[in-house]
Amino acid sequence: MNFLIFAISAVVVVLAAVQLNRYGDVISQKSKLSGAVVGTFLIAGATSLPELTTSLTAVYIDNPDIAVGNMLGSNVFNVLILAAVDLIYRKQKMFNSIEQKQHLPSAIAGIIFTLVVVVSLFLDSTLSLFNIGIEMFILVGLYVLTVRFFENDEGEEMDEAAATGKDVSLKAASIGFAISAIVVFAAGSALSITGDQLAQQTGMSSSFVGSFLIAASTSLPELVTVLVAFKMGNYDMAVGSILGSNLFNLQLLAITDLFYQNGPILSATSGGNLPIALLFIGMMVLTIFMMVRKKVESFARYAAPSLLIVVMYFVSSYFLF
Template identity: 30%
Template sequence: MTYLMVLGGLVLLFVGGEALVRGSVSIARKLNISELVIGLTLVGFGTSVPELVTSLQAIDKGAVGISVGNVVGSNIANILLVLGVAAMIRPIMTNPRALSRDGMIMLGVTALLCVLIWFDGFSRVAGIALLVLLATYLIYSLVADQSRDSDPASLHAAEGGTVEASYGLLLGLVIAVAGLAGVVLGANLLVDGAVTIARDLGVSETIIGLTIVAVGTSLPELSTSVIAAFRGKSDVALGNVIGSNIFNVLGILGMTALVHPFTLRGGMAVEAMSQQHVSSIISSKDVGALILSVFLLMLFVMTGRRIARWEGAVLLLAYALYFGLLFNLIPVPGILPHG
């Protein structure tokens, strides 16, 4: 029954997320909003809504490991699993000039996440700062892209064009609301099921968050990337993955810390806690996998015009290696303090 609950939650997250994006895009087009804005906001970040709702649901239930593990695991899965599978199906054509700006921002955001994990700095102030950075990134991108005919602007406009949604204002609103309801219900089922599975299997909630939950909430990115690869528009899907990873850190963790500050060394309410002798729920292997995934992506994107099949295989191999480390099949020395 528990596994059916998790499966049902994943299905609702995927279907609801798709409906939310398509309904929102349809409304935006009816309001004559440009494809550039649609691509950068509704499409670029829309696929991260399942992660956002799931993390908020998890933090509300006190499941910090699932909430944070979902974000860290999703960013790892987006690169190593999603792009790896897509590249194995068909090499992913890339435009380094179009991806360089957002790629560098993703690199900086990932470094910021590592710093926050190291210092366990997920306070309400940090949450506000992350959301301000997200707003700054959006405003800067929109202004920069609209001021000139740039490669990033073309990429974001193409992202908007990939969504086939022309339902009109009213029907689009109904579809978007129904999609949001599906995402909320799916996230609730997924979190409850994931917590139960963790207890039944005797593993930490963080591991479940890094695996089952993270992979499940990354299904929209996987679907987008695979379809785009078959259509020969894989650079658009690659840009969507980069945008999703940026939003996961700045938007999801920012909103989560703002709503309910937490600690990686003990749970909730970090503001008055000092837990220097408690292990971090995000370990050195998790941070290492996150850094490795970003390094491999930037290396493959910037050194060629495509992510070849053998490079996709490298990404998938790295993901398999991470799972081996995650389940202690391969020993690894500790790097994080007490983690």
């Protein structure tokens, strides 16, 4: 029964999160608060709401491994999405077409942010301020610096939003957004609760459940975003949406830690989350390599790094399981 509830909840999260993204686009276009900054935060928050609600529920049921594993695992799954889609559409040679200068800063920032988490997990640091791990303040500070560094340029994304949402009124979009958010909250909570029960019943580790099963479910809206970007032929949007989502997910760790009352949340997790963080860094190194290398015409040579990312994911899943 728990498997059935878990599967249904995962489907509901995906469908509701897609609607969140759609209505968020419309609101950012039609409200008086429209603009690149508002759109960025609104859409980023909408897309990441499944991860946030799932992790907060995991905190409520006192399972920090699922809470942290969900965030780190979502980032790993996001990179897997990019590699898998790149393999499927290898004839388009996505990484040969993107503007690397637009994406390198966020890719490098993702590695730096995750290294902060790795160091904290490795040292099992208990340094805290207001019951929040000191590493969370570092993550937020680095994120603020990164955002200030970037130049916001979302013209094409906004044009797409206008095209997809021109028949939806602002009031209807606002109501739809609120309803979708409530549905995501309920389904995300069900994911955490049933995931915790599955871990207890099957003997699977909570870090595996959070990092792979739940993370894959909550990251499927990003897959939809990437596929839409490919349909538009906008490969920069596909890469940018994944890299931006990764940075935002790491910030949600700080919010999760804020609600965790038993000290710094990273110090309360098991060692199972450290390999996930290291796996993400390895996958991101390969992604950066694909960005900076010279254009490759051979299908086999071009696809090799993406194939390696996919293999790394499934091999890691096997050993962690």
